[in-house]
Amino acid sequence: MKATVVVRLKTEVLDPQGDAVSRALGKLGFTGVKGVRVGKIVEIELEHEADKTALAEKLRTMADELLANPVIEDYEVIV
Amino acid sequence: MKATVVVRLKTEVLDPQGDAVSRALGKLGFTGVKGVRVGKIVEIELEHEADKTALAEKLRTMADELLANPVIEDYEVIV
Numbered sequence: 109m110k111a112t113v114v115v116r117l118k119t120e121v122l123d124p125q126g127d128a129v130s131r132a133l134g135k136l137g138f139t140g141v142k143g144v145r146v147g148k149i150v151e152i153e154l155e156h157e158a159d160k161t162a163l164a165e166k167l168r169t170m171a172d173e174l175l176a177n178p179v180i181e182d183y184e185v186i187v
Numbered sequence: 188m189k190a191t192v193v194v195r196l197k198t199e200v201l202d203p204q205g206d207a208v209s210r211a212l213g214k215l216g217f218t219g220v221k222g223v224r225v226g227k228i229v230e231i232e233l234e235h236e237a238d239k240t241a242l243a244e245k246l247r248t249m250a251d252e253l254l255a256n257p258v259i260e261d262y263e264v265i266v
Contacts, residue, residue: 114228129229132253138245140234149193149226150208155219166217174211 109154111167112186115176116147150175163187188233190246191265194255195226229254242266 117123123145130144152167167185176183196202202224209223231246246264255262 116228116230126229129253133231133249136249136252138249142232142234144232145230147228147230149195149228150205151195151224151226152212153221153223155221170212170215170217173215174208 109157109163111152111154111163113150113152113167113171113175114147114184114186115150115171115181116183117145118180118182121180148175160187188236188242190231190233190242192229192231192246192250192254193226193263193265194229194250194260195262196224197259197261200259227254239266 117126125146126144129146130141133141133144152170154163158166164185164187167187168183171183171185172178196205204225205223208225209220212220212223231249233242237245243264243266246266247262250262250264251257
């Protein structure tokens with residue numbers, strides 16, 4: 109089965125990559141872009157079917173220990 | 188309004204970052220991880236409410252021109 113962790117910079121943290129994308133879109137002629145934020149999507153393929161609640165808990169532990177930097181990032185677990 | 192473009196490496200393209208995450212999870216004691224793929228999630232805040240079909244088309248153009256590398260990446264537009 110497959111599960112996903114989306115890692116985003118916290119809203120109060122500046123996102124230079126997102127700002128660069130936003131400016132580049134403007135230069136390419138795309139109007140109406142107010143802002144862009146770029147995050148990571150980590151897709152994990154797991155061997156066994158597991159109870160969704162237990163799996164979500166496991167993924168939150170993975171995110172806390174490895175996938176996200178809790179100082180500047182938030183994460184969302186999708187199972 | 189907000190729209191999202193998810194950019195993933197094509198399945199036939201090796202993902203060294205995902206492999207590194209997969210190995211690190213194993214070293215941290217997480218069992219049952221078959222594979223990990225890491226992609227980008229680009230969240231775009233737009234000034235005006237727009238017709239969803241037109242917006243999706245605009246985002247596909249953005250992805251083709253800037254957000255994704257069509258040689259090695261696929262993208263998914265979510266409006």
